[in-house]
Amino acid sequence: MIGGQGGDGTLTVSDLLGRYFRKRGLYVYTSRNVLSRIRGGHADASVRASRDAVAAVKSKVDVLVAFDREAIELGRAELESHGFVLYDSTTFQSDLPNSVGFPFATLVGGPLGAPIFKNTAAYGALSVLLGFDPAMTRSVIEERFKRRGGEALEKNLKALEIGRKAALEAPGVAGRFSVTDGDAHNLILTTGNQAVALGFVVGGGRFFAGYPITPATEIMEYLQRYLPAFHGVVRQAEDELAAVNMIIGASYAGARVMTSTSGPGLSLMTEGIGHAGAAEVPIVIADCQRVGPSTGQPTRHEQSDLSHLANLGHGEFPRFILAPATPDDAFHLTIDALNLADRWRLPVILLLDQALCQNTTTSVRFDGTGARVDRGKRLASDAAERLTQYKVYEATEDGVSPFAPPGTPGLWSEVTGNEHDEWGHVSVNVPNRIRMMRKRMEKMVKARDELPSCRTFGPSSAKIGLIGYGSTSGPIDEVQRTLSNRGVATRYLQARTVYPVPVHEIDPFLASVDVAYVIEHNYTGQFARLLRETMPWHHAKMRSILKYDGHTFRAPDVIAEIREVA
Amino acid sequence: MPAQSAKPVPPIWCPGCGDFSVLAAVKRAAADLKIPVHDLVLVGGIGCSGSIHNFLEVNGIHALHGRLLAQAVGVKLANPALTVVAAGGDGDGYAIGMGHFMHAFKKNASILYIVMNNETYGLTKGQASPTSQLGFEGNVEPPFHSILTALSIPAPNFIARTFSGDPKGMTAILSEALRFNQEGRGFAFVEDLSPCVTYNDTYKLWREKVVDVAKMPNYDPTDRKVMFQLCLEAVEQGRIPIGVFHRPKEVAADGLERKLVPGPDGPARTDIRVEPNYAAYEKLLAGLA
Numbered sequence: 001m002i003g004g005q006g007g008d009g010t011l012t013v014s015d016l017l018g019r020y021f022r023k024r025g026l027y028v029y030t031s032r033n034v035l036s037r038i039r040g041g042h043a044d045a046s047v048r049a050s051r052d053a054v055a056a057v058k059s060k061v062d063v064l065v066a067f068d069r070e071a072i073e074l075g076r077a078e079l080e081s082h083g084f085v086l087y088d089s090t091t092f093q094s095d096l097p098n099s100v101g102f103p104f105a106t107l108v109g110g111p112l113g114a115p116i117f118k119n120t121a122a123y124g125a126l127s128v129l130l131g132f133d134p135a136m137t138r139s140v141i142e143e144r145f146k147r148r149g150g151e152a153l154e155k156n157l158k159a160l161e162i163g164r165k166a167a168l169e170a171p172g173v174a175g176r177f178s179v180t181d182g183d184a185h186n187l188i189l190t191t192g193n194q195a196v197a198l199g200f201v202v203g204g205g206r207f208f209a210g211y212p213i214t215p216a217t218e219i220m221e222y223l224q225r226y227l228p229a230f231h232g233v234v235r236q237a238e239d240e241l242a243a244v245n246m247i248i249g250a251s252y253a254g255a256r257v258m259t260s261t262s263g264p265g266l267s268l269m270t271e272g273i274g275h276a277g278a279a280e281v282p283i284v285i286a287d288c289q290r291v292g293p294s295t296g297q298p299t300r301h302e303q304s305d306l307s308h309l310a311n312l313g314h315g316e317f318p319r320f321i322l323a324p325a326t327p328d329d330a331f332h333l334t335i336d337a338l339n340l341a342d343r344w345r346l347p348v349i350l351l352l353d354q355a356l357c358q359n360t361t362t363s364v365r366f367d368g369t370g371a372r373v374d375r376g377k378r379l380a381s382d383a384a385e386r387l388t389q390y391k392v393y394e395a396t397e398d399g400v401s402p403f404a405p406p407g408t409p410g411l412w413s414e415v416t417g418n419e420h421d422e423w424g425h426v427s428v429n430v431p432n433r434i435r436m437m438r439k440r441m442e443k444m445v446k447a448r449d450e451l452p453s454c455r456t457f458g459p460s461s462a463k464i465g466l467i468g469y470g471s472t473s474g475p476i477d478e479v480q481r482t483l484s485n486r487g488v489a490t491r492y493l494q495a496r497t498v499y500p501v502p503v504h505e506i507d508p509f510l511a512s513v514d515v516a517y518v519i520e521h522n523y524t525g526q527f528a529r530l531l532r533e534t535m536p537w538h539h540a541k542m543r544s545i546l547k548y549d550g551h552t553f554r555a556p557d558v559i560a561e562i563r564e565v566a
Numbered sequence: 567m568p569a570q571s572a573k574p575v576p577p578i579w580c581p582g583c584g585d586f587s588v589l590a591a592v593k594r595a596a597a598d599l600k601i602p603v604h605d606l607v608l609v610g611g612i613g614c615s616g617s618i619h620n621f622l623e624v625n626g627i628h629a630l631h632g633r634l635l636a637q638a639v640g641v642k643l644a645n646p647a648l649t650v651v652a653a654g655g656d657g658d659g660y661a662i663g664m665g666h667f668m669h670a671f672k673k674n675a676s677i678l679y680i681v682m683n684n685e686t687y688g689l690t691k692g693q694a695s696p697t698s699q700l701g702f703e704g705n706v707e708p709p710f711h712s713i714l715t716a717l718s719i720p721a722p723n724f725i726a727r728t729f730s731g732d733p734k735g736m737t738a739i740l741s742e743a744l745r746f747n748q749e750g751r752g753f754a755f756v757e758d759l760s761p762c763v764t765y766n767d768t769y770k771l772w773r774e775k776v777v778d779v780a781k782m783p784n785y786d787p788t789d790r791k792v793m794f795q796l797c798l799e800a801v802e803q804g805r806i807p808i809g810v811f812h813r814p815k816e817v818a819a820d821g822l823e824r825k826l827v828p829g830p831d832g833p834a835r836t837d838i839r840v841e842p843n844y845a846a847y848e849k850l851l852a853g854l855a
Contacts, residue, residue: 143855188854202847204838207644226850230843231836233643233826238669242636245629249609249640252627253648254834257640275630365854368847371840387569405834406607406625406641407648412571414620416628423572425620 002122003044003074004067004088006037009119012144013065014045016123018189018360019140020132021049025182028189029054029474031359031552036214036298042070051182052481055326055361055474059554063129063177064096065122072096084176086125086167088118100173102166108159117159124163131175134164190363192356192471193260195327196286197222198366199334200258204373205284206232207255209246211239211265214298215354216288219260240265244272244285251281252415254405256338256373260286263305264295270313273347277317278417280393280401280440282341284334286350288357291550300550301354303470304522309349310499310530318443320344321499322452323351325473330356331366333496336452343376343450344443345400351498353521355552356471377402384410391422398446399439444500451497454505458484458491464564465513466492467506467542469527472519475553479562482555488565498527501534510538519545519558571603577621578614584730584760584769585615585682591733592651592680593622595740599748601649609638611654611663614689615682615760618653632663635670635679639822642675645834646823649747650677657687660696660710671719674752676821678743681712681755682730684762692765702766711801712757713811717794722814724754729776729808730761731769739810750819759806772806779809787813 002010002017011032018028026049035041048058064075066087072094075085079096087094089101102125104118120141127137141160145153167173197219200208208227210220224234233250237243240261247257261269266287276283289305291297309321322337324330330352337348379402384390392413394401401422404411414424419436421427458480468476473494480490493509493516495502510516510531516538518528525544532539545561547553560566579585596606608619612631619626629637629652638652659667659681670679685702687693694705697712716725724746728736736758743754759776761768777800779785779793786792787810800807827833840847 190854194854198851201850202840202843204840206833206836206838207640209640229846231827231829231831231833233833235639235643235826237636238665241633242666242669245633245636246640246643248629249627249637249642250644250833251640252637253607253641253644255644255832256838257644257833271630272633275633279627366851368840368844368851371847373839384569389570390572392572405645407605407645407834409602409604410568410571412604412623412625414572414626414628416626417630418628424626425572425575426617 001044001046001061001074001078002065003042003071006035006041006043007039008067009116010043010045010067013119013123014047016140016144017047017126019143020137021047021179022187022189022362023136023140024179025184026050027053027182027184027362029056029359029361031057031355034299042068044071044074049179051180054478055471056478057552057554059556063126065126066094067118084129086122086129088122100170102163102170104163107162107166111162112155112158117155120156120159121163124160125167128164128167128174129176131178184362186365187362188365189360190327191218191358191360192324192327192330192352193218193288193358194222195330195366196260196334196350196352197226199331200338201226201230202368202371203256203335203338205256205258205338206230207247207250207257208232208259209235209237209243210259210261211237211243213262213265215290215357216260216262216286218358219286240268241272244269244283247283248272248276248281251283252405254407256342258284258286260288262288262290263292266305266308273319274313274315274317275417276347277313277319277440278315279415280345281415282345284337284341284348284350286352289351289353297550299354301552302521302548302550303353303472304526304548306351306498306526306530307524309351316441317346318440319347319349319499320447320451320497321349321351323469323496323498324356325470325494327361327363328366329496333452335371339374340447340450342378343374343400344447345376345403346443351470353470359471376400379404379408379411381408383408392424393420393422393436395422395435395439399443448504451502454496454502455494456491456509457494459489460491460512462489462491463514464488464490464562465509465516466490466519467495467516467527467531468492468519469495469498472521472553475555475558476519478555479558482559483565486565499530501530503534506531507535507538510535510541513541515564516542517545517562518542519553521547523548574621574623578617580764582763583614584684584758584762585618587730587733587736588653588680588682588758588760589618589621591737591740592618594737595744598741599744605648607641607648607650609634609641609650609652611652611658613655613658613687615653615655616658632658632661633666634658635663635666638677638679639670639673639675642677642823643826643833645832646827649744651680652677653680653682656681656683656685656697657695660712668719670753671716671721671723671755673822674721674723675823676747676750676752678747678754678756681757682760683712683757684760684766685709685768686762686766688762688765713797714794714801716755717790717797717811720790722752722816723812724752724814725812726755726810727757727759727808729759729772731773742810750821750824751814751817752821759808775804775806776808777805779807779811782807787811788815
């Protein structure tokens with residue numbers, strides 16, 4: 001764990017460590033705990049490396065790098081008994097056992113002219129403490145700063161040596177820990193937000209509008225980099241109302257579209273998502289959940305938008321909600337979301353969470369070879385020659401009407417959020433209203449077999465069930481491994497379509513276990529409530545494990561609540 | 567035999583409504599410019615005027631209240647080859663849609679926005695709107711003036727005002743506005759003074775008060791400062807200036823869609839199938855560290 005004041009460069013140290021461990025063939029998971037401000041205030045980051053795949057924060061800290069007193073206080077609570085503290089002694093002293101202080105800011109301030117290189121010096125000292133290979137340690141700095149080049153690279157390399165020298169001269173530091181090589185090679189370090197942006201590109205997404213909001217903004221920033229090369233357009237809108245309506249307009253005109261946001265923006269977009277639902281315009285919304293309600297805690301983790309999303313908007317309209325667990329899952333589900341939106345002509349929501357969006361993790365390389373673009377019943381530009389009539393809301397077996405975007409020669413239509421007849425004309429006719437409601441709403445039933453399937457982990461004979469979605473799958477995986485080592489079998493169901501609830505998959509799962517813990521980051525047990533609502537016959541089997549303090553689950557938190565093993 | 571597409575329905579407007587003039591003028595202007603029906607998109611707002619797209623042969627999309635400009639900009643950026651007209655009322659544009667209204671000038675996408683201003687919320691039976699005069703239905707807020715506001719935003723937009731009592735003048739201005747859009751020069755805003763014969767029948771009053779701004783001394787629609795002053799003076803004298811208020815000197819075709827979509831392949835028309843793009847995707851994915 002690396003802690004300091006915002007601007008101290010804690011995230012840089014975490015990034016450097018992540019790069020180093022990855023070079024050693026290890027799996028890496030880094031999380032950050034920052035405040036919603038540009039500079040100042042305590043911020044920390046944690047880096048975990050393992051020979052096994054990890055996607056969760058470790059329960060205790062082995063090594064703490066402290067740039068401020070608050071980090072020391074954190075260490076008091078979080079350190080392992082063998083834990084070691086490396087701190088910047090320029091302005092404070094640590095009273096924790098196993099502490100070694102170096103005045104990093106002073107050490108670099110003289111020769112380099114600015115104390116800001118203290119973080120790289122700390123990385124240098126860490127590399128000695130952890131017994132890093134010096135050449136590889138240096139190459140990480142070269143990679144990290146090569147883009148900035150010149151002076152920045154040179155000064156960081158000097159800072160690295162200053163830190164290394166200090167640590168080598170101090171007794172009891174060098175080689176106190178050691179790093180074993182792993183065999184996880186050819187992996188990438190990425191985040192869920194980057195995966196969603198890449199999935200959007202490969203899935204044929206070409207129009208994105210958004211409004212800056214933590215923790216979703218990076219999706220827009222990545223797309224600003226990626227999309228222009230593919231004739232795509234990214235617009236930063238004046239607000240979320242405009243963002244969602246811009247993608248509605250662009251989708252109606254024939255583009256594949258997406259917006260991304262978080263709770264407060266989602267509240268504003270609710271109006272537009274309802275419009276897309278009524279008018280049957282395909283859109284994809286990535287919701288990067290953070291702590292709510294209201295402004296809540298912008299930089300902290302929660303999974304508390306599901307109830308809102310399942311019931312989102314006034315009136316009733318169909319929607320699909322997909323929840324990826326890892327960046328690789330996010331890459332593929334983003335492509336699925338685009339296809340499903342077009343195929344069924346409705347809003348599809350990608351339900352993400354702050355940890356998935358922003359934590360960096362090693363991932364398999366995203367593989368686009370199996371990707372396909374399914375535009376559903378989209379009419380070709382010469383459709384007018386073959387049709388006798390073009391009804392934009394034509395009644396069909398599956399409720400999906402063929403669509404010709406404006407500009408299709410010889411065809412035009414009326415698209416509206418008013419209740420309408422097959423031609424798109426406003427209608428209050430009673431049989432028509434019933435027909436149109438069924439046309440739209442039954443999509444949620446008829447699409448069942450096309451929606452992404454749940455994944456299960458653990459032996460099917462296990463009698464303790466675990467249910468979750470999103471990044472919670474990381475800690476749950478660790479829970480399963482820990483319990484398995486203790487001889488306790490568990491089976492985890494990771495829901496990837498969370499709405500409509502895949503009863504056909506979750507019902508048999510629940511039937512196969514004696515008890516099922518529904519593990520999620522909110523106060524009211526939102527997913528558990530949905531499961532109880534749709535499968536009341538399993539009511540008594542389900543128990544909630546909840547966390548809503550802004551931090552992700554750590555494996556022991558979960559194990560402590562499993563009554564059969566606690 | 568060509569395929570049958572949606573047919574217009576009869577207008578829901580009261581006989582004598584100012585919006586009829588706009589409907590006729592839009593039809594004539596589109597015909598003058600020979601825009602094929604399938605290439606014309608009309609984005610309607612909410613309110614009496616916002617239903618205009620139902621009454622003519624066109625690609626119509628009925629937007630949410632106040633959000634028509636955001637949808638219209640989305641349409642244009644996705645496929646710049648389309649002619650895009652947004653049309654709604656004063657409540658739609660200047661109350662609930664005010665944020666998008668202001669930004670539309672700044673964005674400067676080549677779309678036409680027609681606001682049918684009747685100084686009231688007609689469809690909900692005559693409440694005060696942002697443009698209502700003091701005293702109308704107990705209104706105590708001074709009326710909002712769209713032309714003065716539009717002139718205050720330093721962007722190369724086309725800005726004009728018409729009067730439903732002068733359909734000929736309106737057609738000429740709408741034609742000019744659509745040409746401005748076709749040339750990719752940016753945003754065209756036309757406010758039409760469109761009396762609500764049921765809740766705010768201002769035909770007679772407005773006929774007396776309108777003044778052709780082109781006939782005012784020093785008229786120069788390329789000079790924002792002069793036009794602001796002319797307009798403000800007329801308003802202070804209780805007159806209602808109509809005509810073209812801003813016709814930018816620059817003829818550069820740099821509407822937003824031209825800046826963002828340089829080629830003919832906009833987001834809606836580019837080939838998004840995986841196969842033709844695969845090499846580029848591979849390169850992008852291989853670049854990840």
